Amino acid sequence: MSSGRWRPFVPAAYSLALALLIVGPLLGSGYLLLRDAVSTPRSYLTDSALGLGDAAPRAVPQDALLAVLSAVVDGGLVVKAILVAALWAAGWGAAVLARRMLRASTGPQLVAATVAVWNPYVAERLLQGHWSLLTGYAALPWTVLAAQRIRASSRNTAAPGNAVAPRNTLRARNTVADWAILAGCLAVAGLTPTGALLAGCVALTVAGRRNIPWTLALWCAASAPWLTATALSGAGAEPSDPAGIAAFAARAEPGLATLGSLAGLGGIWNSDAVPASRTTLFALAATAVLLVLVAVGARNALAAGDPATRHTRRALLAVAAAAIVLPALGATGWGVHIGEYLVTRIPGAGLLRDTQKYVALAMPGFAVCAAAGCRTVAEAGRSRGGSVGTPLTATFFIAALILTLPDLMWGVGGALRPVHYPSGWQHVAARITAPGDVAVLPAGMFRKFPYSGRAPVLDPAPRMLPRDVLQTGELPVRGRTVSGEGARARTAEHLLLSGAGAPDLAARGIGWVLVERTTPGPLGDSKTTLAQLDPVYSDDDLALYRVPGATDLRPDSHTRHRHTAIAAHILWALLLFAAPAALLTRRLRQRTAAGEPTTAR
Known part of the structure; x- marks a missing residue:
């Protein structure tokens, strides 16, 4: 050739x-x-x-x-x-x-x-x-x-x-x-x-x-x-x-x-x-x-x-x-x-x-x-x-x-290098089976784990766990804090840091508390709250607690909203395949017009 x-x-x-x-x-x-x-x-x-x-x-x-x-x-x-x-x-x-x-x-x-x-x-x-x-x-x-x-x-x-x-x-x-x-x-x-x-x-x-x-x-x-x-x-x-x-x-x-x-x-x-x-x-x-x-x-x-x-x-x-x-x-x-x-x-x-x-x-x-x-x-x-x-x-x-x-x-x-998560993350994810959202300690969205390098990283919990993880959305930037939209997360964070009782968490749909032990951050009086919760899992990196009496507080419209959001994602996925399908069809049409076979030789 x-x-x-x-x-x-x-x-x-x-x-x-x-x-x-x-x-x-x-x-x-x-x-x-x-x-x-x-x-x-x-x-x-x-x-x-x-x-x-x-x-x-x-x-x-x-x-x-x-x-x-x-x-x-x-x-x-x-x-x-x-x-x-x-x-x-x-x-x-x-x-x-x-x-x-x-x-x-x-x-x-x-x-x-x-x-x-x-x-x-x-x-x-x-x-x-x-x-x-x-x-x-x-x-x-x-x-x-x-x-x-x-x-x-x-x-x-x-x-x-x-x-x-x-x-x-x-x-x-x-x-x-x-x-x-x-x-x-x-x-x-x-x-x-x-x-x-x-x-x-x-x-x-x-x-x-x-x-x-x-x-x-x-x-x-x-x-x-x-x-x-x-x-x-x-x-x-x-x-x-x-x-x-x-x-x-x-x-x-x-x-x-x-x-x-x-x-x-x-x-x-x-x-x-x-x-x-x-x-x-x-x-x-x-x-x-x-x-x-x-x-x-x-x-x-x-x-x-x-x-x-x-x-x-x-x-x-x-x-x-x-x-x-x-x-x-x-x-x-x-x-x-x-x-x-x-x-x-x-x-x-x-x-x-x-x-x-x-x-x-x-x-x-x-x-x-x-x-x-x-x-x-x-x-x-x-x-x-x-x-x-x-x-x-x-x-x-x-x-x-x-x-x-x-x-x-x-x-x-x-700077762009792979990291390896402790096995505890998989154990924690497997144990979160009951209703309720997850609150995380220490407070804040960013972490510095021993395995993640010197730069602060977003907390991996929201992507690791099968239930929604409450995050405030607050971002530390240039010595100041930019507020986020997470009203429920701010409330949960305040309750944990102030040592609130387990019923206060349960009343707000919080079913789990995850403590990430190897990263710095504010803990406040959270020990008082954790003492009232049921321990589920613990190792050197993570500790998971169940909030007694927690239930799912999502409104009746929640299922309808999920179905609508999923339908929007399906529409996006269909459009994602539109380009390769169109290119393949055009190529086949061109080969047919040129008198070439449409199957691979």
Whole structure:
């Protein structure tokens, strides 16, 4: 087989290699447990997993998907597979986007893939534990491609002289397939609410004005799990703590103002979730390399090509500019005041408080411009009689991008590594069989276990146990505490710390108390309460108590709400399979039209 036939697969193989180079240490036995990332051997389809708990549904449908899959496959393997697939898809999608938007050769495609995978945004979100957000990030270039095809097909359908019946039938089939592919992209991105918002913005921008109603309807369907959970639970209808705006504002890096940090795809609010190279003036050099490469190709990306793709490229650059400028403005004094005003008056506006998340929207535009920049430099060298071709130019740019962020390699400086849970977690989960929610000690949502490393981690109990675990949602950020939505959890925590009696817990539907012994945190007078409870299990790591007389206090509408939430998740799952089904159908149709057999040779 000729090498030319393999060439389209080179960007895919290269992107997979980058993904494995980043997450390599995590692929050993064990589980991801780093700040907000919690993977467990098995999780359960609790009310919280469906988004029906006290807290806003921020991990929907992620938690429900893991609950279903971990019943048959180890949950740690599922998370690792999704994470590798996300990074792989991000790079490959950026390469395909460069090929479709610019007709770029292999070298510039690899530059685009490197920009998409090897950047501070990916490093910081991995360190923060936002593995599922990276699925929404990875879906962006594919969403652009699907929306662009829909826009092009709608323009062709509207053009005069297209009344030939067979051609119209084929075009209609292709249009249906294009919409199905877009549905799949939006569903993949919709693994988290933020990912859904990212992909929705891109789809609505690229698909064209006449397709906005259908695109919006499709986005709502792909976002059904968390939209439904918000409506049923009412958690998202409450105002958010305005302290979260300043706490989660984008942050300036050394040598860079906030705007420069965001333009370099960095600037996360948590200074501890940053690669070491971004804590020095090296961040300035890395940002300069990226922005120079993007700036060199921007003019070519705006001007070259046919009108349809040129319009899309301009739209991507406009989205990129907004994704950088708006979070930078949101970090200013008056920007913080506006944000505080919005979250206290508009339900659900708290979803926008971590503004640096939305810098992800710059990735497709940056990737296309970087590919154009590589091609521009190579063409300029050839026009001046130079001997440096596109492959060498691409190699130089790829090396510059990787070497200016060296600590992304091999687990972001080793921080991304598997952990092993004590066996006591499985014993505790097996013993929780009676009704009642679970309250946890010490107070607070974050833990520092001996086996989890130096960084604080989210308590794994809500994903380990088969009953709902009450969590306040309070987040310690930059020396302050941002309040959460968990009213019942705050009450339970107060009762435990004040040494309340067992009947007080039972009256509030609390059936279990779990004590995590190897992590620091406030215990208050909880010994007084624990002395009134029935010990069920105890070892060096965990102790489980049963609250006497506890019953299930869920309202009569609870079962109906669960069924509705599950139906929304099923709709999302169906859309998730729409893209591969459409691609397979299109491929079979193409082979049939070309006279090839539809079965494998």
